[in-house]
Amino acid sequence: MSEHAPDITLREQMTPFESVNHYVERAAEHAGIHESVRQRIRMAASELRVEVPVRRDSGEVATYAGYRVQHNSARGPYKGGIRFHPEADIDEVRALASLMTWKTAVIEVPFGGAKGGVQVDASSLSDIEKERLTRAYTRAISSIIGDHRDIPAPDMNTDAQTMAWLADEYANLEGWTPGVVTGKPVPLGGSLGRESATGRGCVVVMEEAIRADEVEPHDVTIAIQGFGNVGSWAARLAHERGYRVTAVGDQHGTLWCEDGLDIDALVRHHGEHGSIDGFEEDADRVELRDAGFVLEAPVHVLVPAAIGGVVHADNVADVKCSLIVEGANHPVTPWADRQLAERDITVIPDILANAGGVLTSYFEWVQNLQQMHWHEGDVLDRLDRGMVAGYWRVRDVAEREGLTLREAAYLIAVGKVCEATSLRSVG
Numbered sequence: 015m016s017e018h019a020p021d022i023t024l025r026e027q028m029t030p031f032e033s034v035n036h037y038v039e040r041a042a043e044h045a046g047i048h049e050s051v052r053q054r055i056r057m058a059a060s061e062l063r064v065e066v067p068v069r070r071d072s073g074e075v076a077t078y079a080g081y082r083v084q085h086n087s088a089r090g091p092y093k094g095g096i097r098f099h100p101e102a103d104i105d106e107v108r109a110l111a112s113l114m115t116w117k118t119a120v121i122e123v124p125f126g127g128a129k130g131g132v133q134v135d136a137s138s139l140s141d142i143e144k145e146r147l148t149r150a151y152t153r154a155i156s157s158i159i160g161d162h163r164d165i166p167a168p169d170m171n172t173d174a175q176t177m178a179w180l181a182d183e184y185a186n187l188e189g190w191t192p193g194v195v196t197g198k199p200v201p202l203g204g205s206l207g208r209e210s211a212t213g214r215g216c217v218v219v220m221e222e223a224i225r226a227d228e229v230e231p232h233d234v235t236i237a238i239q240g241f242g243n244v245g246s247w248a249a250r251l252a253h254e255r256g257y258r259v260t261a262v263g264d265q266h267g268t269l270w271c272e273d274g275l276d277i278d279a280l281v282r283h284h285g286e287h288g289s290i291d292g293f294e295e296d297a298d299r300v301e302l303r304d305a306g307f308v309l310e311a312p313v314h315v316l317v318p319a320a321i322g323g324v325v326h327a328d329n330v331a332d333v334k335c336s337l338i339v340e341g342a343n344h345p346v347t348p349w350a351d352r353q354l355a356e357r358d359i360t361v362i363p364d365i366l367a368n369a370g371g372v373l374t375s376y377f378e379w380v381q382n383l384q385q386m387h388w389h390e391g392d393v394l395d396r397l398d399r400g401m402v403a404g405y406w407r408v409r410d411v412a413e414r415e416g417l418t419l420r421e422a423a424y425l426i427a428v429g430k431v432c433e434a435t436s437l438r439s440v441g
């Protein structure tokens with residue numbers, strides 16, 4: 015079997031790329047898509063592997079493996095973030111690129127899917143080393159990106175500053191082209207509302223999902239794994255709207271407070287210390303539990319907003335929430351997803367739940383191409399409306415076809431991408 019045709023039958027252990035293709039294949043089957051088109055949506059259109067040499071502050075040169083995978087551009091230019099992470103290998107980047115294809119389709123923005131990664135422990139780099147790494151990686155992928163070709167954005171361990179370095183390095187080669195990257199700082203053509211967009215989108219779809227229950231926000235408890243861009247903004251907005259965020263966890267531990275954590279104080283602590291560690295020492299009634307507790311906490315809503323594959327065969331039975339909002343990409347393995355469905359635990363899938371980021375990236379790109387700046391209210395309004403419409407598009411199909419929200423989201427996305435692929439047909 016070639017590496018492009020992974021075994022996608024449901025198993026306890028599947029690689030990220032096998033997992034995404036498992037859902038794609040099921041949707042293609044349901045929609046009766048022809049095998050020749052299926053082959054094209056299964057594999058990536060192009061995969062670039064680059065060596066990224068970086069001069070360390072010590073004077074030594076370290077070299078890291080970098081990737082840019084372009085999955086599908088049938089509906090528009092490739093689009094997808096760049097992550098700096100030790101586990102960013104080709105399989106993961108390929109899976110994330112594919113997820114972007116489905117995400118942009120389900121949220122109806124005219125982009126395809128791509129992803130980039132550098133296999134590096136970002137915490138081991140100084141700021142200047144991170145800048146050198148970003149510039150070297152940008153030079154290495156510069157020939158395949160562009161504002162109508164492939165448009166990167168932030169992801170794990172990359173942020174607006176990283177995107178500023180990318181835009182600047184690209185400008186050195188091609189001239190100033192703000193639309194080549196999104197998630198930039200606002201003074202460089204970034205969009206107001208982009209930084210909080212993914213976390214905000216998670217809260218918006220959560221509210222749609224629980225609307226029919228007619229519960230008061232204070233009676234809804236939430237656990238959030240990850241307190242980076244997505245997790246911290248989801249926590250802030252949920253807290254602002256009166257929900258009780260009772261657990262926040264990262265790789266070191268879980269903060270637990272049954273009355274609800276003081277999220278404003280936690281944000282301040284995180285700003286000062288760079289992590290949530292030690293918050294419990296100065297906070298009343300906050301307990302420190304182990305890192306896995308956040309996933310098993312007795313709450314109504316779980317928002318995994320850190321890494322992939324955290325809810326799996328070994329811990330899915332301990333999940334106690336009734337709703338999972340996938341802030342992270344592929345946080346639930348297909349095996350666990352099946353168990354959750356059997357237990358009637360609703361999962362709002364990543365390709366919908368965390369699409370607020372790419373939706374607002376699209377707004378940023380449009381502003382860049384038009385050389386305009388929109389007011390923050392306009393951006394947030396469009397974001398909210400886009401997420402609400404996306405949620406109901408998926409929910410309606412799920413109800414009509416008797417599918418889970420994930421199955422429905424893939425059915426919609428695969429249908430749109432296959433239609434565009436066939437219309438543009440390469441014969």
Ligand code: NAD
Nearest residue numbers: 169170171212240241242243244264265320342343368371
């Ligand atoms: P980030 O780097 O800002 O934050 C990551 C957080 O996860 C940090 O709090 C970190 O401590 C925590 N973490 C790392 N390893 C962990 C582990 N092993 N266990 C528990 N926690 C761990 O990243 P981010 O931008 O917030 O992205 C988080 C997730 O959301 C990723 O899966 C990313 O692909 C996805 N996502 C991000 C965006 C975006 O706009 N940033 C958009 C869509 C999806």
